[in-house]
Amino acid sequence: MAIKISLGPVLYYWSEEQLRTFYRQVATAPVDIVYLGETICSKRRSLSSEQWIEIGHELQAAGKEVVLSTLALLEAESELKQLRKICKQENFLVEANDLAAVNIRSKAATPFVVGHSINLYNQATLALLARAGMSRWVLPVELSRETLSALQQDRPEGIETEVFGWGRLPLAYAARCYTARHHGLPKDECELRCLDDPDGMVLKTKEGQPFLTLNGVQTQSAQHHNLIGAVDEMTTLGVDIVRISPQSHFTMEVVQLFDQVRREVMSGAAGKEATARYLPYGGVDGYWYGKAGIE
Amino acid sequence: MMELVCPAGNLPSLKAAVDQGADAVYIGFKDETNARNFAGLNFNSRNIERGIEYAHQRGTRVFAAINTFPQPNGWHRWTDAVDLAAESGIDAVILADLGLLEYAAQRWPEMNLHLSVQGSATNYESIDFLHRTFGISRAVIPRVLSAAQVRHLAEHSPIPLELFGFGSLCVMVEGRCLLSSYATGRSPNTYGACSPGSHVEWIERPDGGTETRLGGILVDRFEANEAAGYPTICKGRFEVEGKEGYAIEEPTSLNTLELLPEMMSMGIGAVKIEGRQRSPAYVAQVTQVWREAIDRCQRDPEGFQVEPRWNAALSKVAEGAQTTLGAYQRTWQ
Numbered sequence: 173m174a175i176k177i178s179l180g181p182v183l184y185y186w187s188e189e190q191l192r193t194f195y196r197q198v199a200t201a202p203v204d205i206v207y208l209g210e211t212i213c214s215k216r217r218s219l220s221s222e223q224w225i226e227i228g229h230e231l232q233a234a235g236k237e238v239v240l241s242t243l244a245l246l247e248a249e250s251e252l253k254q255l256r257k258i259c260k261q262e263n264f265l266v267e268a269n270d271l272a273a274v275n276i277r278s279k280a281a282t283p284f285v286v287g288h289s290i291n292l293y294n295q296a297t298l299a300l301l302a303r304a305g306m307s308r309w310v311l312p313v314e315l316s317r318e319t320l321s322a323l324q325q326d327r328p329e330g331i332e333t334e335v336f337g338w339g340r341l342p343l344a345y346a347a348r349c350y351t352a353r354h355h356g357l358p359k360d361e362c363e364l365r366c367l368d369d370p371d372g373m374v375l376k377t378k379e380g381q382p383f384l385t386l387n388g389v390q391t392q393s394a395q396h397h398n399l400i401g402a403v404d405e406m407t408t409l410g411v412d413i414v415r416i417s418p419q420s421h422f423t424m425e426v427v428q429l430f431d432q433v434r435r436e437v438m439s440g441a442a443g444k445e446a447t448a449r450y451l452p453y454g455g456v457d458g459y460w461y462g463k464a465g466i467e
Numbered sequence: 468m469m470e471l472v473c474p475a476g477n478l479p480s481l482k483a484a485v486d487q488g489a490d491a492v493y494i495g496f497k498d499e500t501n502a503r504n505f506a507g508l509n510f511n512s513r514n515i516e517r518g519i520e521y522a523h524q525r526g527t528r529v530f531a532a533i534n535t536f537p538q539p540n541g542w543h544r545w546t547d548a549v550d551l552a553a554e555s556g557i558d559a560v561i562l563a564d565l566g567l568l569e570y571a572a573q574r575w576p577e578m579n580l581h582l583s584v585q586g587s588a589t590n591y592e593s594i595d596f597l598h599r600t601f602g603i604s605r606a607v608i609p610r611v612l613s614a615a616q617v618r619h620l621a622e623h624s625p626i627p628l629e630l631f632g633f634g635s636l637c638v639m640v641e642g643r644c645l646l647s648s649y650a651t652g653r654s655p656n657t658y659g660a661c662s663p664g665s666h667v668e669w670i671e672r673p674d675g676g677t678e679t680r681l682g683g684i685l686v687d688r689f690e691a692n693e694a695a696g697y698p699t700i701c702k703g704r705f706e707v708e709g710k711e712g713y714a715i716e717e718p719t720s721l722n723t724l725e726l727l728p729e730m731m732s733m734g735i736g737a738v739k740i741e742g743r744q745r746s747p748a749y750v751a752q753v754t755q756v757w758r759e760a761i762d763r764c765q766r767d768p769e770g771f772q773v774e775p776r777w778n779a780a781l782s783k784v785a786e787g788a789q790t791t792l793g794a795y796q797r798t799w800q
Contacts, residue, residue, distance in 0.1 A: 244643075245589060246592070246593075249619060252592060255592075271588070271592070272593045278596070291587075291656065292565075293536040293538050293564065294536070294566045295539060295542075296565070296567070296569055296570060297565040298566075300569050304600075314645045314656065314657065315538070318540075319540075343644070343646055344640070344643060344646055347611035347638075347640075350715060353714070354707050354708070354710065358800070360797065376705060376707070377705060378685055378704065381685065384646075391646065464649065464651050465648060465649035465652075466684070
């Protein structure tokens with residue numbers, strides 16, 4: 173069976189209208205799995221959890237598998253409360269991006285996806301999380317195909333593997349909001365200024381090299397990670413799902429290209445060439461090959 | 468009792484910490500199994516026993532940080548490190564990796580397990596998971612919570628917390644920061660060092676200034692009259708939409724002396740001093756000040772005031788000219 177395509181959660185702050193337009197397009201796009209919900213900042217509330225669930229049902233009706241994703245950095249009690257609410261619902265699978273969600277889901281004996289911000293770096297961790305109720309894991313983005321290959325050999329039965337294959341790389345999380353800092357505002361009075369940056373803000377070196385992307389409390393790469401050329405290799409390694417991280421432009425075009433490559437209508441090399449026009453600061457794939465991520 | 472936990476990158480630093488009144492010192496081994504994997508630093512199987520002996524004779528406990536994330540091809544180096552620590556009579560191991568926590572809990576059931584700051588525990592649900600799965604007895608908390616959030620966490624945590632009190636400041640959640648590996652292929656998680664020396668360049672400019680690079684990426688450019696800092700990405704100067712400056716964080720140090728009474732009232736189990744990569748003189752100075760401050764605060768928490776001479780002594784050894792309360796102070800965020 174061909175590798176599945178998933179759409180990761182939207183990592184930026186988009187308005188309700190942007191989100192609804194986006195997910196209407198997703199409903200007819202060749203993606204198999206859609207991750208919904210806010211994973212970066214609890215102040216971003218274009219949609220309530222009820223509205224997310226409603227979109228989830230619509231996508232489900234369109235034949236998609238829907239997973240509710242959760243915050244990666246949980247600090248306040250209000251955030252834990254919201255997390256418990258998401259973890260309790262039984263309509264959709266939940267993606268844990270922190271051990272808090274692992275704890276809640278495993279205590280309730282309900283399955284969960286382990287997202288890329290949870291450090292699953294070796295077989296012992298893979299086995300342990302599988303026993304706790306993990307049904308799928310996403311390879312942490314800094315790990316190589318070599319590490320993935322070793323983990324795949326010892327993967328417990330019934331566990332699916334997903335690889336982050338397209339988008340700006342999630343590199344760090346902090347208490348401090350860099351968007352608010354850029355505008356000279358304290359985080360508590362941030363005026364939700366990240367709503368103006370549907371793909372974050374690019375950070376360049378003093379010699380003008382694009383290097384990182386500031387996205388509220390999250391730091392991403394400026395360059396897009398692009399593994400379209402490695403889809404064949406992923407299939408050989410038994411990877412079940414390749415993840416595309418939504419960007420404000422060209423996400424559907426990229427989905428189409430990944431779909432053509434997985435159906436072998438297009439070669440990986442041709443796919444790589446075709447994606448070049450959707451890469452404002454170029455593509456990188458160093459992590460996959462065990463090198464610096466920016467290579 | 469709030470414990471003072473001090474860094475020791477080598478035997479002289481360990482002795483300095485013990486002599487100045489640390490309740491515990493923490494060390495690492497000479498490889499990528501710990502998050503301060505720098506040349507010329509750390510312990511091996513011979514001097515760890517001497518260190519532990521020296522500390523134990525003086526009533527000081529010794530912890531071993533084995534707080535990076537093993538991958539399949541290196542797994543045994545990490546389990547060997549846990550075994551070596553246990554066989555040497557260590558008082559606790561400080562771990563971050565789930566697989567390694569499980570190994571230690573099963574192989575050495577009597578051993579104290581502390582969760583490293585690299586374990587990224589910022590809330591009590593995650594601490595609860597680690598406590599009920601591995602029986603950890605303490606958690607070191609990332610430097611991202613406000614004081615009010617720490618208080619709430621301490622109230623709900625099933626185990627005591629250890630907080631950073633002084634030293635270099637990670638602004639990102641530890642254990643989840645890949646900035647270094649994005650530039651170099653090596654991160655604290657995989658290699659045990661942020662901005663590894665092998666990838667650092669200091670380049671003299673014709674005008675007398677200096678450029679610092681990491682993995683070829685320009686982290687900062689200094690004028691001839693500026694002191695050039697080590698190229699840690701989060702402390703570099705960059706340009707964001709036309710504004711140039713410290714987009715992430717200034718090169719400041721954390722100093723929370725003034726929060727001591729508050730930390731004590733929260734029931735914080737231990738305060739940690741950062742700096743295993745620093746000199747024995749740094750360790751001696753910082754330990755001495757913090758010992759005096761903790762003792763004073765324990766005797767009279769209401770009347771506690773930070774002595775100007777304490778801050779003067781600390782700022783002599785701090786990295787960068789400024790100190791900050793970091794995330795503990797909400798406005799910093």
